[in-house]
Amino acid sequence: MSFVSLEILIGSAGYRRIEPRIVNFHNNIAPLLFPNLMPGDRLGLTHSCSIDHRRSLYEPVTLGTILSEALSHCIGEKNDIDMCIVDLSSNPFISVREPLLLVLVDWIVVECKKGRCNSFVVLLPGLPGERGVTTRQLNNLSQLLPDSRWDVILVAPSGETRAYSPSAHAVPNIRTQYFNLFKEAHDSADNRIKKKIVRRLGHFRTLYPREGRSKCRQYSFYLHDCAEEMGYMLSKWWEEKEGDCVGVLYDLKNNPSFRHVLRSFADARSLRAERITDVCQDPELAKELSRFGLFALVLDVLDSGTTLRQHIEDLSNLGIKLSKNVLVGINKSGHVDSACDEFRVNGFVSATREAEEEKCIQCQLGLAISDDAEDPYLKIRSYDMLSVALEHPWVSEPILEVPGHIGYGYDLIPDFTSILREHGRWLSYKIHRFLKEGNCPDDWFVVHPNEPDSSSITDSLQEWCNGALAVVRIPRPEITKTQEAGNDWDSVLSTAAEEDWVEQLNSLSDTGALIVDVFNASGSTARSLAALLRHMKIVPFGYFCLVNFAPGRDIGGVPNFALYDWYNPRKLKTKA
Amino acid sequence: MHLKYSSEHESENCRSIVYFLDRATSPQAETIVRDLCWRAKYVDPLNRAFVLAQTFHAFLPEHLRSLFPKDTLGLVDLPSTPQGKKEHKDLAIVTVIGPELKALLRILGKLPTAMADQKSGDYSYWFAKVARPNNTSLDIVLTVVAEQRNVPCALAVDHILADFDARLIMLIGIAGGVYGKVNLGDVVYALQVYDYEGCRLEMVKYLWFLHKLIKRPRPRFWNTSRRINVAMQQFDERQMRQILHESMRNVNPDELPSEWRDLEPKVHLGSVAAGEKLIADGSLKRMRWIVDDLIRAGTMEDSGFAQAAEHNKVEWCIFRGVSDFANPRKDDKWQATAALSASAAGITAAKMLL
16 A cells, blocks of 8 residues: 655745655554555655645635645656645644635545545644535535545544545544654644744833833844744643633733734633723723633733732732733743742743843934834844844855855955854844745745855744745855856756756746845855746746845846845956 | 835934944954945935044044044034934924824824833924835824923924924824814814914094004914925825724723714815914804804914924924814813824825825
């Protein structure tokens, strides 16, 4: 009995090999559901393919095409297989919507009719509603496939299964085993949220209104793009600690997304959710709430505990009964769980307190105050760039990265390796915002020189893209060779046809690509990569770098954007 | 690919770079100065001269630097030098009383209790950015006069224009409206300000033993620029209402009239009567019959505001939300709503005008 598995990541377009931990996961669950399977029965290569967020909403039919192509790719010349695992479990629940599932069911019908495969295991981030159209369609499969033998099994992360088959195929109880295997293969929400806390740089101000003073900080912690994780952890916390509470009182002014998550959570459970300031300012509301039972406090940040103590004092004076458990988004005590007087504080993530300055240099320089809740700038401020650049001694440019036939290398530039090591998450958060707010095409992927610094940018970017970002890494020696040959890629491609990066680019024809690099000095690497992409019939829709040392210089007609423009162009040997 | 808020102001960048120049080694300093010189060309001449002078000082030999420290050359505190701190802003907004300031802060996406970003003398300034449809943003500075009447308002205008180089200055606030011509919550855009206070008082003898006091009016009129009046003909009321309703959701319903959800305010283009009196006797309606049929609102600051703006040669305009009808039934119930309407109208107009 042979089987293949396809992992669908809803994100950017492109095919790539499934990560080994997911391959193991698929190999382990297949025999649980089909005991006849042997480990050696696995067939062909396993691919993960992606579909863009917007297309998943508006053109879900694309999924059918992607799955058919991926299946053909996997089974190769063999005409049929016995079982196919379609893994959608790595996606956020919200991305796997009903229209997309309907297209998946249609694809299953087509494949059964073609006779390529009869058994499908669909791993989902959550089972569809029992009264939903997908379930109705699955119940009608017998009418659509009257003469075939088929099995469709849906599996939720908890291990709960739902089977559809004309032969009443008995699905073994795999709850515990699947749950454990799933946990091993996928990052938990706790781990994912830890990777999504950003230490932003800026000019932040903490106000102490009761004491009539304020202090400035250079850093602010922020939970970016993790509504799904927060929702999961909030539910978990509620079930473990706060089952008896009748509502929540919150102060989430610095984290609007947490506010939305909390309000949806409260709506779903018919809980009262009120802003603490509203309660304190409205005696009628306070009087009304004091007649109810316990309320849980939810704050975005626990810093020194002053705000929490003030809230507790104010609310207690109003006669509101408070639970002893407090939930915070970021606990700056250095631990996830801590105590504040007799209250137990549970945090999503921990962080260390930022130093506050009485005499703020940024105030003396007249720099605008940054908002803890929102970052208005996509670019980096000079103050932040120079403060991170001067944290470490500067280094000379690696000789391998210098296009020697065009210009001279820099004697001294900031140590980007150290900058990326210490501020990589903040920089990737900036890039992620740029990608979200920029007008990217539907199908796109990232291409960059295969160098550690560029790879570290895309690796940290994967955290924000749920691992769905397709990345093609081009070896630097190949780029240098083509630069010397006037950006002619013919000879390089003819000798490297079997290389992974060429295969990836071949599979990505007719899509768009974003070229990413650490810094731009003369634009020669970008021009060379743009020439490669055009040669492969891929549109380079943008060039993005952390620092642009040659602002205003044309980069092969590709629109370019940098987090920081720093005028310091490479000294050229010939006219560029 | 287009982006919002692509960068902060270059003068802030230049000041930061100069600060780090002192902390860099000499090979680093050359790279940093190259960046500074490239940026300095985008800064106004005064700021440019200042940062370049500081850079020059950083490169002086050690013995000259110790002989002439920065403070003796006046190169320490740029914001305190009166000319140097004139920072560019697209729009300066003046409000008069607390509810007007709070409403404007709400419309600009800030908390109504937000602390001031900068203080200058007795005045406080709040900064904000507003996105425009073409994906650029408007730099806004706002202040509150905290005192009614024309002279305090004129002083505040003079102060803010001394501190900031604004392209347009706007007065946003509440006013008494002319009953029958405007509704509560509507907004009056001032085509002209009618200053009715000026008059000559005479005693006229009309019988051998009787004298009568006669007022001979000497009003003054201040007209808004034709450019703004032309642009206001295409004012988008729908957009104004959208901004208004979005911000109203965050307001405590007790501060708003019960019918706020159905509120569809209109913008009236008309004259504003400005004097030193808080009209609450219904005389505004009479003033309209006698002086100018276009009078739609009565205020206490607009004449001072217009004169100070004209004196500083800065374009100006006025948006007044109608909070009462300047008659004996006048109360505070509609103040917050009227201030929000006027603020929404002002911001909508700013996006169109700048």
